[in-house]
Amino acid sequence: MNALNSIPISYYLMFCSVLFCIGVTGVLIKRNALVILMSIELMINSINLLLAAFSAYSNDPAGQIFVFFIMVVAAAEVAIGLAIIVLIYKTTHSIDIDILNKLKW
Amino acid sequence: MFTNYIFYFLSALALYSGVMMLLSKKPIHSVLFLTLTFFAIGGHYILLNAQFLAIVHIIVYAGAIMVLFLFTVMLLNLNKDERSPKPVWVKGAAIIAGAMLGMVLIGVFRGYDLHLVQHPMESQIGLVKELGRILYRDYMLPFEISSILFLTAMVGAVLLGKKEQI
Numbered sequence: 001m002n003a004l005n006s007i008p009i010s011y012y013l014m015f016c017s018v019l020f021c022i023g024v025t026g027v028l029i030k031r032n033a034l035v036i037l038m039s040i041e042l043m044i045n046s047i048n049l050l051l052a053a054f055s056a057y058s059n060d061p062a063g064q065i066f067v068f069f070i071m072v073v074a075a076a077e078v079a080i081g082l083a084i085i086v087l088i089y090k091t092t093h094s095i096d097i098d099i100l101n102k103l104k105w
Numbered sequence: 106m107f108t109n110y111i112f113y114f115l116s117a118l119a120l121y122s123g124v125m126m127l128l129s130k131k132p133i134h135s136v137l138f139l140t141l142t143f144f145a146i147g148g149h150y151i152l153l154n155a156q157f158l159a160i161v162h163i164i165v166y167a168g169a170i171m172v173l174f175l176f177t178v179m180l181l182n183l184n185k186d187e188r189s190p191k192p193v194w195v196k197g198a199a200i201i202a203g204a205m206l207g208m209v210l211i212g213v214f215r216g217y218d219l220h221l222v223q224h225p226m227e228s229q230i231g232l233v234k235e236l237g238r239i240l241y242r243d244y245m246l247p248f249e250i251s252s253i254l255f256l257t258a259m260v261g262a263v264l265l266g267k268k269e270q271i
Contacts, residue, residue, distance in 0.1 A: 025204075034177065068157075068240070
């Protein structure tokens, strides 16, 4: 089960780029704040996979340690983000981002 | 070769469920498709022989974060359609912008053909033993600081979710 022998690194570059663009499109087209947070998670995951792929291909374990730390920060970010979304829902009874424009100007 | 087919299958599964996450109307379907994407990415980690990352990814993302999302969706009773969807031209502009970003990224990376790997068969860096040694020897301070970050996040989430106002 070792992909390093037969798959070039450019395949991982293509795949992670497309996955990242799906996340960007999700942030742009959705209005639900929960789905926007999920799209951000998707982007973080594509970057993680690319970092792990480069780490494995260049035989350097520091990249995988970095992926581990990114996972830690992403977990903390999701916990705080969901707490904020619950708080917004309690206050305004909606998590539509077009309602939440008080801080815009 | 066999690993090539596994790679193609996992990539197609991840991309399909990522697109379906955007296309599904209800948030709970989006959460379930995102879980499928996370499992496909975990399969990619196993394919890269990064076993520690695969286990951590499955536990953290497909376990903890997905439970958090599902809990929030069910707690807030958000399982309904978007009330007023964005106008069509905004969606079209967003899709065009995302596709153009994808074209730029692919165009940049297309000619990338760096031969990075020297000893492809000896890639044992993703195992728990190797990574644990490096984590506790070279990255001890960031590891401890990340534990403080977790404690701060936990306290902050509890404080934000409290009933009475602060």
